[in-house]
Amino acid sequence: MTALDRLAATIEARKGADPETSWTAKLLAKGPEKAAEKFGEEAVEAIIEAVRGDRARLTAEAADVLYHLLVMLAARDVALTDVLAELERREGTSGIAEKAARN
């Protein structure tokens, strides 16, 4: 099990937990729209660090992005395993070839 798998399991387990003691539960209690908004905020913070070129800060912001992505997915009952399966399905297909096949 990777750290991402463990984090997704923890987030799933936080559904219905006490919002006083869990940030995840607090965020989930506010609904999928709030989870999506937080994901957007964290993504923008990561973009800012990517543009600045601060690798340590980008690393930290990327971790925030991954956590908030998983919370947003959990809020809409999308399993990490389904996202990983979609990535596996795409493995070996060049993005350029895939784009060309669309037209």
Ligand SMILES: N=c1c2ncn([C@@H]3O[C@H](COP(=O)(O)OP(=O)(O)OP(=O)(O)O)[C@@H](O)[C@H]3O)c2ncn1[C@@H]1O[C@H](COP(=O)(O)O)[C@@H](O)[C@H]1O
């Ligand atoms: N990876 C994370 C993680 N990354 C970021 N955060 C929290 O996400 C929050 C977002 O920070 P912000 O500065 O954006 O929050 P804010 O500005 O106060 O929020 P606003 O009210 O202003 O929108 C902070 O409280 C961070 O601590 C996380 N909280 C939890 N986890 C993981 O989730 C697990 C379960 O956490 P709890 O649900 O809190 O038990 C933890 O053990 C960790 O593994």
